[in-house]
Amino acid sequence: MSEPTAKPPEPIQSVAEPLNSSQGSAHQAANVTDNITNNVTDNVTDNITLNVTAKDKTNAFDRQRSVLPWIAGFLKPYKMKVxxxxxxxxxxxxxxxxxxxGVRLMVDEGFVRDxxxxxxxxxLFVLGITALSGAAVFCRFYLMTWLGERVSxxxxxxxYNQLLxxxxxxxxxVRTGEVISRFTADSTLLQTVxxxxxxxxxxxxxxxxxxxxxxxxxxVKMTLLVLLAVPLVLGPVLFFGSKVRVLARESQDRVADLGAYVDETLHEIHTVQAYGHEDKDRSLFNSRIEDVMTAASGRIRYRAMLISSVMFLSISAIVLVTWVGAQDVMVGKMTGGELSAFMFYAVMVAGAVATISEVIGDIQRASGAAERLIxxxxxxxxxxxxxxxxxxxxxxRGELVIEGLSFAYPEHDTLVLKQLNITIAAGERVALVGPSGAGKSTLFQLLQRFYVPSNGRIRLDGIDIADLTPQHLRTQFALVPQDSVIFATSVxxxxxxxxxxxxxxxxIDACIAARAHEFISEFSEGYQTYLGERGVRLSGGQKQRIAIARAILADRQILLLDEATSALDAVSEQKVKQALDVLMVGKTTxxxxxxxxxxxxxxxxxVFDKGEIIACGRHHELMQSNDLYREFASLQLLTEEANASFT
Incomplete structure (x- = not known):
């Protein structure tokens, strides 16, 4: 965490010469004015960052909350440190x-009286006060920074607990990228606050x-003059600041477009290079860069005008007030020490105002961040x-009873499943076949209660799964999905x-059963081998066998296999099928x-078709009685000889 950029001047610098103290104060006030200007414009620019993703929010995200009460709830456990x-x-x-x-005394009782x-x-008094202040700053800075890290x-x-x-x-x-942005960048903003x-x-x-x-x-007279100068400085801040705000928003929109394009092209780099699209992407990227520069040029121009005008008016006001004070010193209405002390306080107040303007900008930025996190x-x-x-x-035991089950995905009216009635005995092995989109995977999702049925219910061993906690229910299922999920960690x-x-x-035993131990042993680090993001170091068949080993290790009573051998070659498929045959003994599958x-x-x-079960039976029965299954079977046969064997 950084300390405010506007700090009180060194006492000795302010009073090096009583008659020149106003010039030194004016010089320091110029620095403070520059700081105020930069803080104001930086915050105007930063405030638009939160608007970039706002247009992508869903209707569910429309509540407004105050950041401070919410943060206070997280600070409560650490109230002694606060x-x-x-x-x-x-x-x-x-x-x-x-x-x-101390400045006043140094001038009036030290310099003037020699x-x-x-x-x-x-x-010594000034040094003591400085040491006390330094110690207090250390303690405050340490405690507040610790609180910021702890609260974040x-x-x-x-x-994260809620996301799970x-x-x-x-x-x-909601886009996963937006959720991640809230989780990381927004919490960092709150840490700063x-x-x-x-x-x-x-x-x-x-x-x-x-x-x-x-x-x-x-x-009192000089204080009133300082307060009268405030509207003069605020004028250009309000006028040019509004211009900068609009142009900064446009600039950030262009930067967001640029970031999205980079993310897309690098994420799909294989396709980009495979089709020789590099030159076209360079051209498109260059045009987006120029859009960013075009938008930024206007913002830079107005920001430069804002800084120069505020600096000119602020310094002019301070110089005029100093001139009035110098006249009073020369006629004896105030001492040189009093003028030095007044300018010291004036610069200190200006620095504090600059800091408050910076903080207001931070809180404005953090308000949007807090709302999204809330x-x-x-x-x-x-x-x-x-x-x-x-x-x-x-x-x-694993008995499943599905009664009158219908389901449509949220915000869609079309039923994906329609009035399913199925009873699966404990330990029974059933297969779901049918065209894509028929509702087979949706049924798997409903069995694990990732969605709530529109109508009907599902019973497990006679108990309605709605009466179970989702966590307890899901511990009864072992899932092997068609697209194997590999995490960025070791085997x-x-x-x-x-x-x-x-x-x-x-x-190791589970991997042996899944016929994965052989290829794992060939890795230089064996079971400690890091598999990379999404398992990039594995082939499709190897990923599938890792997923099967995971299900074998889970050893749960109900198995959900979503074409668990689809990514395997013929030899590997035969081995995995043998392992699955052993795994499925005594389990509902x-x-x-x-x-x-x-x-x-x-x-x-x-046999599923358009969300309904149109047939049920064994393979040879369905080959005789159901046209859709017969067509499905015929398309899956690899040879005419195999086709003959089934009929």
Whole structure:
């Protein structure tokens, strides 16, 4: 966390020469004015960042909340540290304010009276005050920065815990990239507010109030003149600031377009290079760069005009007020020390105002960030949980009964499943076949309660799954999806997703059963091999066998196999099928299949079409009785000889 850029001037510099103190103060005020201008324009520019993704929000995200009460809830567990930091903040601010009186004494009782002993005493007093202030700043800075890091961490934990509860329906409506942006960038903004901005705002508020009081005590006339100059400075800030705000928003929109284009081309770099699209992408990227520069040029021009006009008016106002004070010194209405002290307080107040303007910008930016994080943290989980959930018996048999089940995805009226009625006995092996989009994968999602049925219900061992907690229900299923999910970690940890407390030997045994141990052993680091993002170091068949090993390790009573051997070559498929045959013994198994070799040995086959079950039976029965299944089977046969064997 950085300290405010506008700091009180060094006391000795302010009073090096009594008659020139106004010039030194004016020079310092110029620096403060530049800081004010930069802070104002930076905040105007930064405020538009939050608007870039706002246009992509869903209708569910439309609540407005105040950032401070929400942050206060996270600060509450650390209230003693908050109180201590405020105490040190007040001590430090009062110490800085007292330096103005040190300046006055140095001039009037040291320089003017040529009293070296008194000057030494005052110098020691100033050094003591400075040491006290420095110690207070250290304690305040440490405590507030620690609080900022701690609160940011707690917010991330809270949001992440909520994200883990949200169903796939939520992520179907909101872009994952936007969620990640909220989770990382927005929480960092809040860390800045808590760790620095709030502290700076409180300290600067004390400084402004105390400085104005001390200025009024020193010279009421000059204090009023300073206050009269404020509207002159605010004029160009309001006029040019509005121009900068509009142009900055346009500039950030162009930058966002640029970032999106880079993300898309690099994410799909294989396709870009495979089709020789590099030159075209360079051209398109260059045009977007020029759009960014065009938008930025106008913003830069108005910002330069803003800075120059504010600097000119501010410095002119300070010079005029200093001239008035110098006239009073020359006629004896005030002393040189009082003028030096007044200018010291004036510059201190100006610096504090600059800091407050910076903090206001930070809080404005953080307000949007906090609203988005609050929306995530308080998003209602759309899978209702029973008020008094029940638990399954220790030995789950795996009987599934589906009664009158219908389902349409949220925000869609078309039914994906229509009045399904299925009873699957414990330990039975059933296959689901049919064209893509017939509802097979949707049924898997409903069985695990990732969605709530529109009508009907599902029973597991006679218990309605709506009466179970989703977490308890899902521990009864082992899933092998068609597109194997590999995480960016080691082989060992990838398989352990099936059972996090499994020993390394149990993982190895599962991999042996899944026919994955052989290729894993060929890796230089064996089971500790890092597999890369999305398992880039593995072939499709190797990914599939890792996923199967995960399901074997989980050893759950119900297996959901979504064409679990689809990515394997003939030899690997035969090996994995042998492992699956052992795994499926005594377990209820549902298989989504596109290969006949997967379903021939099923106890029953359900034929899906447009969300309905149009036939049920064994393979040879359906070949005789159902045209859709016969067509499906014929298209899957590899040879005419195989076709003859089935008929």
């Amino acid at each position: 109180v201590a930091s405020i105490i040190f903040l007040i001590i430090g601010s009062l110490a800085w304010l007292s330096l103005g009186q 009293n070296a002993q008194r000057l030494n005493e005052i110098i 961490a707690d917010i991330r934990l809270t949001v 509860k949200l169903s796939p329906a939520f992520y179907a409506k 808590v760790g620095s901005s709030l502290s700076m705002a409180l300290r600067s508020s004390v400084t402004v109030l105390g400085g104005l009081v001390m200025m009024g005590i020193t010279s 929306e995530l943290a308080e998003t209602q989980v759309d899978i209702p949980v029973a008020a008094n959930p029940v638990t399954l018996p220790i030995n789950v 060992l940890e990838n398989v352990r997703y099936g059972r996090v407390d499994a020993s390394e030997q149990e993982v 549902l298989i989504i299949a596109h290969r006949l070799s997967t379903v021939i040995n099923a106890d029953r086959i359900f």
